[in-house]
Amino acid sequence: VKPIDSATHAGLLKSGKNRTARADVAARSVAIGHWIIPVLAVGYGVASIAILSSLGEPLTTYAGESVITAAASMIAGLGLIAAGVFAWMERWVDSVPLATMVAGIAWLAPIWVGWQSGPALARSVGMVLTPYLVPALAHLALAFPSGRLPSRQVRLLVVCTYALATVISLGRAFLRDPFLDPNCWSNCTDNVFLLYASAPAPRFLDGLWIGYVVALGVLIAVAAVRRLIQATAAGRAVLWPVLPAIAAAGLAEATYALAFLLDPAEDPGKPVFGTLFLVRGAALSGLAIGIAWVVLRRRRQRNAVARLADELGEAPPLGSLRAALAEALDDPDLNVMYWLPDAQRYVDTFGRPADPHPDGGRAVTTISRRGEPLAVVVHDRPLYAGDEFERQIGSAVRLAIDNERLRAEVLAKLEDLRSSRARIVVAADAARRQLERDLHDGAQQRLLAASYELRLADAAAQSNGDEELATLLASAIEEVRSALAELREFAHGIFPAILDEAGLAAALWTLADCAPLPVAVTDVPEERLPAAAEGAAYLVVTTALDAAAGGPGGPGLRATVCRDREMLSVQIDGACDANCTHLADRVGALGGRLTFESGCLRAEIPCA
Amino acid sequence: MDERPFAVLIHDAAVLEDPALQKAVSTATRLTASNAELQAEVRAQLDELTASRRRLVVAADDERARLEARLERGAEQRLLRILSGLRRPTPSGSDEHLTKAIAHLQRTVEEVRDLARGLHPRELAEGLLPALSALAEATAVPVQLRVTDERFPTEVEAAAYFTCAEALANVMKHAAASSGSIAVSSRNGQLIVIVADDGVGGADLAGGSGLVGMRDRIEALGGRLALESTRGRGTSLTATIPFSDEPS
Numbered sequence: 001v002k003p004i005d006s007a008t009h010a011g012l013l014k015s016g017k018n019r020t021a022r023a024d025v026a027a028r029s030v031a032i033g034h035w036i037i038p039v040l041a042v043g044y045g046v047a048s049i050a051i052l053s054s055l056g057e058p059l060t061t062y063a064g065e066s067v068i069t070a071a072a073s074m075i076a077g078l079g080l081i082a083a084g085v086f087a088w089m090e091r092w093v094d095s096v097p098l099a100t101m102v103a104g105i106a107w108l109a110p111i112w113v114g115w116q117s118g119p120a121l122a123r124s125v126g127m128v129l130t131p132y133l134v135p136a137l138a139h140l141a142l143a144f145p146s147g148r149l150p151s152r153q154v155r156l157l158v159v160c161t162y163a164l165a166t167v168i169s170l171g172r173a174f175l176r177d178p179f180l181d182p183n184c185w186s187n188c189t190d191n192v193f194l195l196y197a198s199a200p201a202p203r204f205l206d207g208l209w210i211g212y213v214v215a216l217g218v219l220i221a222v223a224a225v226r227r228l229i230q231a232t233a234a235g236r237a238v239l240w241p242v243l244p245a246i247a248a249a250g251l252a253e254a255t256y257a258l259a260f261l262l263d264p265a266e267d268p269g270k271p272v273f274g275t276l277f278l279v280r281g282a283a284l285s286g287l288a289i290g291i292a293w294v295v296l297r298r299r300r301q302r303n304a305v306a307r308l309a310d311e312l313g314e315a316p317p318l319g320s321l322r323a324a325l326a327e328a329l330d331d332p333d334l335n336v337m338y339w340l341p342d343a344q345r346y347v348d349t350f351g352r353p354a355d356p357h358p359d360g361g362r363a364v365t366t367i368s369r370r371g372e373p374l375a376v377v378v379h380d381r382p383l384y385a386g387d388e389f390e391r392q393i394g395s396a397v398r399l400a401i402d403n404e405r406l407r408a409e410v411l412a413k414l415e416d417l418r419s420s421r422a423r424i425v426v427a428a429d430a431a432r433r434q435l436e437r438d439l440h441d442g443a444q445q446r447l448l449a450a451s452y453e454l455r456l457a458d459a460a461a462q463s464n465g466d467e468e469l470a471t472l473l474a475s476a477i478e479e480v481r482s483a484l485a486e487l488r489e490f491a492h493g494i495f496p497a498i499l500d501e502a503g504l505a506a507a508l509w510t511l512a513d514c515a516p517l518p519v520a521v522t523d524v525p526e527e528r529l530p531a532a533a534e535g536a537a538y539l540v541v542t543t544a545l546d547a548a549a550g551g552p553g554g555p556g557l558r559a560t561v562c563r564d565r566e567m568l569s570v571q572i573d574g575a576c577d578a579n580c581t582h583l584a585d586r587v588g589a590l591g592g593r594l595t596f597e598s599g600c601l602r603a604e605i606p607c608a
Numbered sequence: 609m610d611e612r613p614f615a616v617l618i619h620d621a622a623v624l625e626d627p628a629l630q631k632a633v634s635t636a637t638r639l640t641a642s643n644a645e646l647q648a649e650v651r652a653q654l655d656e657l658t659a660s661r662r663r664l665v666v667a668a669d670d671e672r673a674r675l676e677a678r679l680e681r682g683a684e685q686r687l688l689r690i691l692s693g694l695r696r697p698t699p700s701g702s703d704e705h706l707t708k709a710i711a712h713l714q715r716t717v718e719e720v721r722d723l724a725r726g727l728h729p730r731e732l733a734e735g736l737l738p739a740l741s742a743l744a745e746a747t748a749v750p751v752q753l754r755v756t757d758e759r760f761p762t763e764v765e766a767a768a769y770f771t772c773a774e775a776l777a778n779v780m781k782h783a784a785a786s787s788g789s790i791a792v793s794s795r796n797g798q799l800i801v802i803v804a805d806d807g808v809g810g811a812d813l814a815g816g817s818g819l820v821g822m823r824d825r826i827e828a829l830g831g832r833l834a835l836e837s838t839r840g841r842g843t844s845l846t847a848t849i850p851f852s853d854e855p856s
Contacts, residue, residue: 410650414657420824421661427821428668435675435723442719443683450712457705472693473706479690480713487683494675582667585660 038085041101045081048108049074051115060186061114062277065268072281073111079288080104087295095147099139100291106133107284113187120190124173127187131169131209134216134253135161140287141220141227141246145238145294161216168209176202183265206264210257217254221247232362235380237330238297241290249283256280297330304328321404322349325377333362335378338405340412346376349404351411367401375401418591425589429495429535436495444487451480496538503527504534508541508559516549518556525563533568533607536587537561540570540594540603547578566608575601658830665828669728669766676728679720687717732769735759739769740790747776749805752789760799764851767825768792768801771833771847774818775803783807783843797852798831804844811837822847 052063052070063073084100112118112126138161142149149155170193177197178188224247231239256276260266268274304327326334337346337354348354356364356376365377458473491497499507505524512519519541528534541559548557558573577596583603584594592605691713694706724730731739737755744751759765772790779785785807792801813819813835823833831849 407650410654414650414654417654417657417661420827421657421664423820423824424661424664424668424828427824428664428671435727438719438723443716443723446712446716446719450709450716453705453709453712457703457709460703460705469703476690476694476709479686479693483683483686483690486686490675490678490682581663585664585667588660589664 041081045078058116059114061110062268076281076284077104077108083288083291099136103136120192123187123190124192128169131165135165141224171205213257214254217250220250241293245286245290252280252283338375338408339373340409347408347412351408421589432495436491439491447484520558522560524561529607533605536605537570543583544572544575568605568607570603572601661828666763669763673728676724679724684720750787755792760851775845779805799849801847806842809837809841810839811843
């Protein structure tokens with residue numbers, strides 16, 4: 001099943017809504033433009049081959065020098081045009097394929113210039129096209145692969161490089177008469193654009209061109225290397241096939257321009273120029289191969305995403321979507337976060353809270369359905385331009401994402417519920433502890449003070465011989481004493497202070513000492529554990545003890561407590577079957593488990 | 609791949625002739641079915657957790673009421689008995705130590721009463737109206753009451769009472785209010801409690817741990833707690849607690 005492409009979908013909706021004649025014309029001209037550019041570029045390349053292969057014709061250019069230079073010329077030029085056309089057909093953002101094609105066209109232009117028997121117009125146009133190689137390389141160095149330029153300044157810089165190339169190119173076209181040029185070698189006769197034959201202006205433009213190419217060539221190399229160093233791992237995977245070749249091409253162009261300072265008379269026969277031509281051709285060929293490789297790789301990823309839609313249809317294990325997307329897109333750090341409309345927040349696959357704001361170099365793509373966000377995919381930036389990825393995702397993947405989102409939502413609810421339950425238990429425990437402390441610090445201390453004063457009053461009454469008062473006071477002292485004992489017992493029942501002060505082992509031994517039936521306590525870890533775990537373990541023992549004390553007299557209990565790293569297990573042998581729902585709730589609230597099986601009550605309590 | 613059938617579609621023979629369409633439908637159905645399966649599975653867990661949370665709240669409420677009763681019947685009654693015995697007029701007049709002892713015992717009784725009240729106000733046994741009236745009287749600013757005299761399940765009344773107590777405590781602590789109000793009414797099987805004040809506002813559910821505890825407790829009973837507090841415009845806390853399964 002081919003998933004319905006959402007972009008097509010959106011397109012249909014749009015055209016259905018406001019279908020106007022103007023929109024139709026615009027759409028048609030876009031469609032024509034989409035075909036016309038690659039057709040023109042390929043036609044230019046084919047014509048270049050035709051010129052070069054018209055054997056016997058004099059061709060005053062590097063390509064005409066030898067088979068090797070001809071190969072270098074053709075592989076680099078046609079390769080760049082082909083890579084540009086390929087990227088264009090793959091619907092890459094416009095600027096990258098266009099700049100690639102421009103570089104290829106400019107590289108092949110000298111063939112047209114040196115076409116001795118060709119029409120004057122063709123040779124003149126070739127002259128105009130040649131200078132655009134370097135700005136196109138600069139553009140690629142800065143904008144590959146997304147087509148986006150990082151800032152306004154950089155955008156301005158790219159515009160200026162093209163503008164300066166245009167000034168040089170048109171300046172030469174309008175003011176340079178090749179016939180008057182002492183260093184002319186390739187085309188010394190034709191310039192159909194000549195308006196005014198100036199002698200100093202072309203010299204100035206030549207100087208400007210050398211400075212321009214040297215500066216820009218070095219800048220290209222620096223920018224390419226810097227981007228390569230600063231890229232993330234996944235970004236580097238996209239950049240490495242292209243940027244080193246661009247850097248090499250930039251340096252080669254700069255060296256080529258510098259060669260003019262040593263020897264203004266260019267000649268393919270001279271070893272310096274001949275070698276430089278081969279180096280430049282090799283760098284540009286590498287660039288063409290690199291760009292084609294990246295486009296191919298992206299095409300493979302796109303197909304992988306399309307296949308993913310089919311595979312997801314085969315009832316995938318839930319939670320596997322992230323891994324599947326990461327594999328399809330070669331980005332192991334890719335993350336999917338799901339939007340919960342009720343809770344108004346993002347969670348990850350497991351329902352844990354997640355932050356969709358990426359750290360440096362990561363991009364966020366929102367996947368929505370009918371305008372509602374479903375999820376965000378956090379991925380490496382250079383992989384996709386704009387919402388390309390959103391468009392690739394078909395309806396089946398969307399359904400799978402929705403599925404995972406629902407799952408994440410339920411898991412998040414489960415998590416909320418768990419933590420709320422844990423908080424309820426912790427709050428209740430804290431309240432008990434507080435009550436015990438309040439009783440100890442308040443009522444019990446006051447009763448001690450009252451008992452002290454009563455004793456003093458009793459002594460005074462006895463020394464005064466007031467027998468009646470002394471009797472009254474004596475019984476009051478006795479009453480206060482038992483009230484104090486009762487209050488202590490009450491407070492201990494609420495929360496055993498010894499558990500807080502001396503730990504689980506001491507508390508259990510005390511409990512065993514005072515128990516109405518024999519209780520053997522073994523293996524209790526001596527170290528202190530989290531208060532919640534200690535409290536729950538203690539509660540397990542007291543609950544079992546209460547149940548046993550209320551039931552038929554048995555042989556007694558054996559409580560074994562042991563800790564295995566992050567799990568505290570309490571086992572009570574000889575326990576009788578009692579209603580342990582509350583205990584199970586308490587243990588469960590801490591993330592533990594309570595089981596009862598043939599006289600053995602067992603609790604496992606996390607104590608990390 | 610798991611080949612066992614998970615659902616059967618009954619359709620007109622003509623509708624699904626196109627194999628591509630068939631596959632699309634089966635993909636969508638399978639995804640939807642696996643979703644439904646998942647929902648059923650986790651729903652059971654959610655239900656179990658919800659029930660467990662509710663049991664814990666009810667158990668804690670029961671325990672508080674039990675402790676309150678024990679404090680009242682035990683320590684408090686015993687102390688009052690001792691006090692009444694000591695206050696019998698004695699022939700030798702008042703002894704300094706005896707007076708001090710009586711004062712200590714009296715403070716002890718008050719403290720035990722306060723603790724018991726904090727656990728579970730005994731007026732709550734007669735309903736929300738008397739319990740909240742006592743609470744309002746004990747508050748330093750005037751609190752206007754509009755409380756229904758209906759009775760509700762114990763845990764619902766307790767949650768409503770302690771929400772009011774916590775809210776009023778916060779009013780006294782943070783709001784700098786000159787008056788407050790408590791409104792309790794029931795509608796469609798739900799108890800609605802609104803505590804408002806005219807204080808400084810700017811309260812936050814996430815901030816005060818006391819309110820978080822109240823929210824856990826109310827949500828455990830299937831209810832909701834909402835806070836509206838704009839700086840300078842007072843605070844209004846609304847708790848909605850269901851008390852019967854079928855809305856009347």
